[in-house]
Amino acid sequence: MRIEEGETRSPPVEEDDTSPGVVETRYFRFAERESDRLLLDSGRRFGPVTVAFETYGRLNRDASNAVLVCHALSGDAHAAGYRDRKGNDPGWWNDAIGPGKAFDTDRYFVICSNVIGGCRGTTGPSTIDPETDQAYGLDFPVVTIGDMVEVQKRLLGYLGIEKLLAVAGGSMGGMQAIEWALRYPDASRAHIVIASTARLSPQSIAFNTVGRSAILSDSDFLAGRYYDSTIPYRGLSLARMIGHITYLSDESMETKFGRRLQEGENFSYDFKSEFQVESYLNYQGSKFVERFDANTYLYVTKAMDYFDVARYYGGGSLEKAMERVKSRVLLLSFSSDWLFPTAQSRDVVKALSRLRKDVTWVDIPSSYGHDAFLLEMETESEIIRAFLSATESWEAAP
Amino acid sequence: MTKLLKPGGGRADLSFIADWIDRGSSVLDLGCGDGELLAHLARGKGVRGIGVEIESARALSAIRKGIPVLQRDLDEALSYFGDGSFDTAILSQTIQELRHPRDTLREILRVANRAIVSFPNFGHLPLRLQLLFHGTMPRTRALYWQWYDTPNIHLMTVRDFTSFCEEEGYRVLERHYIRGGRVIDRLPFPNLLSEGCIALVTAKN
Numbered sequence: 135m136r137i138e139e140g141e142t143r144s145p146p147v148e149e150d151d152t153s154p155g156v157v158e159t160r161y162f163r164f165a166e167r168e169s170d171r172l173l174l175d176s177g178r179r180f181g182p183v184t185v186a187f188e189t190y191g192r193l194n195r196d197a198s199n200a201v202l203v204c205h206a207l208s209g210d211a212h213a214a215g216y217r218d219r220k221g222n223d224p225g226w227w228n229d230a231i232g233p234g235k236a237f238d239t240d241r242y243f244v245i246c247s248n249v250i251g252g253c254r255g256t257t258g259p260s261t262i263d264p265e266t267d268q269a270y271g272l273d274f275p276v277v278t279i280g281d282m283v284e285v286q287k288r289l290l291g292y293l294g295i296e297k298l299l300a301v302a303g304g305s306m307g308g309m310q311a312i313e314w315a316l317r318y319p320d321a322s323r324a325h326i327v328i329a330s331t332a333r334l335s336p337q338s339i340a341f342n343t344v345g346r347s348a349i350l351s352d353s354d355f356l357a358g359r360y361y362d363s364t365i366p367y368r369g370l371s372l373a374r375m376i377g378h379i380t381y382l383s384d385e386s387m388e389t390k391f392g393r394r395l396q397e398g399e400n401f402s403y404d405f406k407s408e409f410q411v412e413s414y415l416n417y418q419g420s421k422f423v424e425r426f427d428a429n430t431y432l433y434v435t436k437a438m439d440y441f442d443v444a445r446y447y448g449g450g451s452l453e454k455a456m457e458r459v460k461s462r463v464l465l466l467s468f469s470s471d472w473l474f475p476t477a478q479s480r481d482v483v484k485a486l487s488r489l490r491k492d493v494t495w496v497d498i499p500s501s502y503g504h505d506a507f508l509l510e511m512e513t514e515s516e517i518i519r520a521f522l523s524a525t526e527s528w529e530a531a532p
Numbered sequence: 533m534t535k536l537l538k539p540g541g542g543r544a545d546l547s548f549i550a551d552w553i554d555r556g557s558s559v560l561d562l563g564c565g566d567g568e569l570l571a572h573l574a575r576g577k578g579v580r581g582i583g584v585e586i587e588s589a590r591a592l593s594a595i596r597k598g599i600p601v602l603q604r605d606l607d608e609a610l611s612y613f614g615d616g617s618f619d620t621a622i623l624s625q626t627i628q629e630l631r632h633p634r635d636t637l638r639e640i641l642r643v644a645n646r647a648i649v650s651f652p653n654f655g656h657l658p659l660r661l662q663l664l665f666h667g668t669m670p671r672t673r674a675l676y677w678q679w680y681d682t683p684n685i686h687l688m689t690v691r692d693f694t695s696f697c698e699e700e701g702y703r704v705l706e707r708h709y710i711r712g713g714r715v716i717d718r719l720p721f722p723n724l725l726s727e728g729c730i731a732l733v734t735a736k737n
Contacts, residue, residue, distance in 0.1 A: 462600070483602065487612035490558065490580070494595055496588070496603045516592060524598035 150221065152232045154190040154239050157215035157225070159255055161186055162292050172250075172285065175278040175440075182264070185289050186211040186255025187247035190231055191239030193295070200295045201237055201522070202286060202322070203227065203246040204303030204310035207377070207434055208426060210254030213246035214239075229511040236515035242299065242522070247289055249282040249310075251434055253427035256285070260361065260427045271358035277433060279306070279441045283313045287321070300522060302326035304507035305474065306434070309334075309441050312482070316447050319460040324525045326518060328466045329507040331478040332452055332485075333442040338473060341380050342435040345373030349428045358429050370428040371419030378418045383470040383503030387411060456485040462492040462528065464521045466514060468506035469499045494521060548715050549622065549648060552706070552732055553579055557619035560584070560644055562606050563626045567594025574599070582618075584609040606630070610639040618644040625728075627651050628684045634700070641702065641735040650710075650730040655689030655723040673713075674727055690723040697733060706732040 165172050165181025172180045188211045193200060203213050205226065214231035217223035227246075230236040237244050248256035251274065259274035266273075290298070301314040301322045308330020315325040334342075352369030354360055382390070391411040395401075407413045448455030463486060467479035476497050486493035498513050500506040507514065549569065553559060555577045561570050564583025571594075573579035583601045585591040591603040602609045606626070621644035623637075628651055630636045640647050652674045659670035669679040677684065688696070690709075697704050709719045709726035719726055 464595075484612045487582070487602070487609075488614045488617070490582070490613075490617060492600045493582075494600045494602070496591060496595075496601075513588075517595060520592055520596035524596055528598045 152234055153224075153228065154215040154232050156217065156219055157188050157190065157212070159186050159188050159211050161255065162289055164288050164292070172281070172288075174275055174284075175280045176276055178275045180275050183250060183257045183285060183288075184255070184261070185247050185250075185257075185285055186252075187245060187289055188212055188215070188225075189246075189293075190214050190237075190244040191242050193243040193293075197295050198297065198299060199241060199526075200243045200245060200290075200293075200298050202290070202298055202301045202314075203231065203237065203244055204282075204286070204301065204307035205246060205249065206303070206305035206307050207438070208374075208422065209248075209307070210252065211246050211248040211256070212254075214244070227508070229508075230515060230518070236511070236518040237302070237522070238519065245289070245293065245295075247286055249277075249434065249437075250285045251277045251282075251430060251437065253430040254425075258427070259358065259429035259433060269359075269361045271361070271429060272432075274429070274433065276436055278437050279309045279313045280317060280446070282310055282437065283317055286310070286314075287318065290321075296321075298322035299525065300324040300326055302328070302518070303330070304328035305330055305504065306438055308474075309438065312443060313441075315461055315463065316443055316455060316458045319458050322461055323528075324462040324464065324521070325459075326464045326466070326521065327479070327482070328514070329468055329471050329474050329504055330465075331441075331474045332455075332482050333444060333478075334438050334440075335478065338380075339439045341376060341473075342439055345376050346432050346435060348372035348376070349431060352428075355428065358432075360428070365423065366428045367420075367423050370426065370431060371416075371423050373428075373431055374422040374426075375415040375419045378415055380473045381503055381505045383472065383501060385470060385501040386503050386505070389501065390414075452481060453485040453488055456482070456489055456491065459486065459489075459491050462521075462525055463494070464517070465493070465495045466507070466517065467495075467497045468502065468504070468510065469497060470501050471504045471506060473504040548708075548730075549624075550576060552648060553577060553620055555579075558617070560613070560618040560621040560640075562610075562621060562623050562640065564594055564599065564601065564622075565590050567597040567599035567601065569622070569624075570594070570599045571597040607632075607636055607639065610636070610643055613643040615642055616645055619646065620644055621647045623647060623649045625650055625652070628686050628688065630686060633686050634696075637700070637702075638735075641733070645736060646705065646732055646734045648730065648732050649693075650728060651688065651693065652684075652728045653690050653709075653723065653726050654687040655691060656727055657724045660724075672727070690726060690729050693729065693731065697731075700735075702733045702735055703737070704731050704733050 163184045165183045209226045212225045213227045214225035233240045248254045251258045253260050259270045263270045301311045303311045308327040311325045311327045349369035352366035354364045355366040394410045396413045443455045444452040465479045467476045483495045500510045502509045559579050559581040561583045564585045570581035583594050583599050591601050594601045621640045627633050662670035708715050708730045709722050710728035
């Protein structure tokens with residue numbers, strides 16, 4: 135999902151027996167007829183919708199081994215495997231999905247789809263509106279995390295899956311997992327919520343709004359109709375740079391960059407990118423622009439801003455909202471994550487504990503900040519594997 | 533019960549504690565270790581349990597057994613639960629390691645109707661003799677640490693525990709003793725002769 139500097143080349147697919155191999159993104163289209171339109175949380179009806187998705191592993195005979203993986207802000211349907219036999223373009227959670235990994239594709243059928251409003255194959259603001267033959271741009275309806283879940287629900291129907299083994303995701307993917315637990319409590323036996331929250335904090339809304347302001351104030355933004363001209367490069371890359379600051383931690387920046395200069399040892403006494411941390415952020419910003427749509431950034435961050443399940447399901451009370459939960463819930467948080475800090479997971483755990491729901495929580499010590507959920511794979515995988523495997527036998531018991 | 537009972541009895545104490553737990557009841561296991569007890573209770577008695585375990589390898593083992601686990605500090609985890617959330621809480625061989633045993637036990641008996649508390653008896657005769665004749669901090673099979681690395685910061689005797697319960701207004705519903713790694717119902721001079729004690733206490737009248 136996030137591209138590390140000097141991206142490591144993956145081994146050729148044949149040599150990597152922990153990978154689902156070469157995978158192709160598939161597409162499912164629905165809500166083409168007026169009567170079949172998607173009813174959005176905003177009250178608007180919308181369609182048609184194309185969903186980009188990938189699957190890994192095999193669905194078993196009674197369709198009971200399906201795991202839905204939900205991606206974060208900048209992710210997509212390509213969660214695992216590679217694009218070609220040379221091992222190019224590994225999925226954003228390739229470390230977690232594959233034979234013997236956290237989501238063991240020898241045992242589970244793993245599904246990942248791009249969210250509605252996205253720009254990686256699923257219908258979003260960059261999609262051509264069939265009524266105008268132009269990209270939707272800002273005419274695209276504002277969507278919520280709940281709407282993302284509705285789209286995933288339709289996809290599961292298409293795939294013939296009535297009950298999932300688990301819904302799992304980190305960050306915004308974790309929000310979708312929580313939403314699933316509340317919107318469709320019977321649709322999954324377990325929910326795995328990683329580095330996430332039941333309610334976006336004002337601090338996170340603040341970061342999102344600065345990111346959006348950067349895009350909106352870019353003179354190339356053209357009220358979202360930039361698809362035929364120059365894209366709002368500066369705005370989007372700036373938004374990404376801000377985002378990246380929130381994904382790291384003070385300690386991880388200290389370790390990764392320190393105060394080191396990109397070149398030489400002497401200050402240049404000008405405003406060129408000079409410190410390593412500067413060049414890292416610039417690199418992340420410009421890399422991101424190549425593969426991500428500025429309008430999608432607006433829509434998806436807005437969906438996160440609106441996320442507050444206490445308000446939506448509990449009249450302001452998180453505990454009331456959590457009464458709906460019927461599944462086993464696993465929460466993982468990371469000690470140095472200040473974007474979705476431990477305390478926000480604790481709020482969910484508290485609410486579930488008070489209701490004596492089946493809740494497991496591990497706060498994993500890490501210095502990586504929010505990014506830890508993509509990096510602390512060893513610890514994370516062990517816990518997820520243990521939890522999933524217990525969940526399988528758990529419902530078999532009387 | 534791991535630490536104290538491992539040498540002699542292992543599983544014996546599991547079924548012993550299980551006898552005090554009603555079928556289908558709810559149990560909070562504080563310091564649940566690898567979740568063996570809760571798994572045993574879930575299988576055998578349909579008990580709905582939650583474990584609290586701070587040590588990550590043990591918590592992982594409990595997760596693997598399908599036990600809901602909070603990997604938190606015991607005092608913090610207790611604060612998550614409402615009054616009378618559980619039929620029984622289990623505090624096995626841990627009370628002597630708590631920083632504020634009195635406050636924690638109050639919390640335990642707030643969230644649970646009854647608590648099973650087990651602890652090593654510092655009044656055990658060999659301990660007294662070691663202190664008397666050697667003049668050093670006593671060490672036994674149950675209390676095998678040195679004074680400087682022991683996690684046991686609030687050691688007590690059976691008699692201490694009895695008067696503590698009286699002061700706090702707790703009723704001791706049942707009490708058994710540990711000797712030779714086994715649980716026994718009756719023992720003369722338990723404060724001298726028992727290695728440890730398991731008690732079922734409640735704050736209710």
